[in-house]
Amino acid sequence: MFAEIAFLLYIGHLLADYPCQTDHQAAHKAGCGREGWTANRAHAATRVLICGFLLIVGSVVLGWHLPLLPAASAVLWIGVSHGFIDRRWPVAAWMRIARQTGWAAHGGAAHVDQTAHVFALTLAALFLSWTISSSGSRGRGSCRIRARKGLDFSPRILRSHPLILGVSRTSPDPLAPSEGAHPASVSRDGNRS
Structure with a gap:
């Protein structure tokens, strides 16, 4: 705006x-x-x-x-x-x-x-x-970032992002690398390379 x-x-x-x-x-x-x-x-x-x-x-x-x-x-x-x-x-x-x-x-x-x-x-x-x-007076020319229709910001999608891989989590995640694995050694689909 x-x-x-x-x-x-x-x-x-x-x-x-x-x-x-x-x-x-x-x-x-x-x-x-x-x-x-x-x-x-x-x-x-x-x-x-x-x-x-x-x-x-x-x-x-x-x-x-x-x-x-x-x-x-x-x-x-x-x-x-x-x-x-x-x-x-x-x-x-x-x-x-x-x-x-x-x-x-x-x-x-x-x-x-x-x-x-x-x-x-x-x-x-x-x-x-x-x-x-x-x-809070916002029109179409808004400064606020909004999620557009069709974009998926679910945790599973975010966790599969290559920059987010390797971040430790409290709950088990099939996409998360195993302990001690370097994030670069895990592909986007979760398989070790």
Whole structure:
């Protein structure tokens, strides 16, 4: 489920950051004053709407049971963290601390910016996956391993597995090797080789 959620959130990120971001937002979202904050909030709100919409679509199409409050919290986190990162000074500060001023001067800030966004999306996807797995709300995109129809996990089948042969048991087993026999000297059908 984590991969599915992360993928949808990443697609939402790409949609909001590129085709749905206006030139005005791109030029002014890091600026001071009312115009900068308005552009920043509008861009973050676009991201919240797109990511929220994609999570709803994922819930319907993939049969997820996303709890409303955690899903809303994750989408809000995405909007707030994106708005913060897009102020640009956090990326510039990070690059100064990491001694990447040369790379920053040659376009590296865009890469650090996108890495920070993907990290925030990953945290949101991990949070949602953890919330779903801990609440027991599972759909078809479940994190829990389930036995599929037709698979036999009976003790006899498991004991005949070559990696399990030779493990001592309290009850006699016709497939188990005799005392002192090396597991490699017993074939899968229990006969000594």
